[in-house]
Amino acid sequence: MTGIKKSRRKTGAKVWFVGAGPGDPGLITVKGQDLVNTADVLIYAGSLVNPVLVDASKATVKQDSWGMHLDEMVDALEKHAKAGKKVVRLHSGDPALYGAIVEQMERLEDRGIETEVVPGVSSLFAAAAALRTQLTLRGVSESVIVTRPAGKTLAKDQIAEFSRLDSTLVIFLGTEKLEEITARLECDNKTPAAVVYHASWPDQKVVRGTVADIAAKARAAGIEHTALLLIGGVVGTEKEGHVTSYLYS
Numbered sequence: 078m079t080g081i082k083k084s085r086r087k088t089g090a091k092v093w094f095v096g097a098g099p100g101d102p103g104l105i106t107v108k109g110q111d112l113v114n115t116a117d118v119l120i121y122a123g124s125l126v127n128p129v130l131v132d133a134s135k136a137t138v139k140q141d142s143w144g145m146h147l148d149e150m151v152d153a154l155e156k157h158a159k160a161g162k163k164v165v166r167l168h169s170g171d172p173a174l175y176g177a178i179v180e181q182m183e184r185l186e187d188r189g190i191e192t193e194v195v196p197g198v199s200s201l202f203a204a205a206a207a208l209r210t211q212l213t214l215r216g217v218s219e220s221v222i223v224t225r226p227a228g229k230t231l232a233k234d235q236i237a238e239f240s241r242l243d244s245t246l247v248i249f250l251g252t253e254k255l256e257e258i259t260a261r262l263e264c265d266n267k268t269p270a271a272v273v274y275h276a277s278w279p280d281q282k283v284v285r286g287t288v289a290d291i292a293a294k295a296r297a298a299g300i301e302h303t304a305l306l307l308i309g310g311v312v313g314t315e316k317e318g319h320v321t322s323y324l325y326s
Contacts, residue, residue: 086189090159090161090189091193092185092190093164094168095165095168095197096168096173096196097113097127097197099198099199099203100275102130104197105130105198106197109195112163112195113134115135116136116164117137117138117164118140119140120154121141122168122169154185168197170197170201171197182194200305203276206276207273208283210311210312214311218309219244222245222247223249225251226248226254226258236261236262238263245309245310246307246308246309247307248305248306253301255291255306262288266289268288269312271306271307272291274295274300274303274304284300288308
């Protein structure tokens with residue numbers, strides 16, 4: 078019969094997928110920290126993960142996943158898990174946002190290996206904290222749109238369409254294309270915008286401006302990669318239109 082998925086054989090092996098948080102090692106969850114500290118095998122997402130977390134782990138195997146292909150990654154996770162080891166795959170931020178975990182989990186589960194996801198603090202929220210703002214703010218924006226620009230792995234994006242919706246727009250993986258992205262936005266050029274580099278890391282940089290000038294300001298600050306672009310009224314220092322929350326009125 079078609080349309081029926083084969084049952085997956087259980088082996089007793091397991092892999093934990095853990096969100097490391099945005100950078101500050103204090104922003105990993107308590108559960109995530111415990112798993113990292115007690116892992117036998119830690120495979121982590123390169124320089125996107127604070128080395129303080131890696132160094133604190135008692136794992137006898139610590140492997141940087143930078144440059145590893147999917148099959149190579151899954152083979153390594155499978156080998157250690159089936160050997161009875163406590164295996165942690167440590168992703169940056171929260172793995173639910175551009176974490177590419179589903180393809181890893183599917184392959185592992187097809188091989189009889191159980192998986193569990195432990196969420197983390199996204200750089201999205203660390204950036205909002207750095208800007209000392211809310212992503213949703215009564216009278217300014219009731220919605221948040223999270224997206225990324227087209228590139229090698231995405232043929233077409235909807236950034237122009239999203240920019241018309243008068244919502245908070247957060248763009249991941251676009252630092253190298255700031256000029257191109259802002260040129261395509263269809264909101265008012267005076268709309269507040271910000272670029273936050275390395276949110277929550279010691280070298281964090283926050284640049285504020287408008288759609289018209291944020292790309293130039295970010296480049297002048299030396300920002301070329303590893304940053305988020307946030308657009309909308311919640312980013313502005315004045316928060317025009319903001320009204321007191323119903324909870325406190």
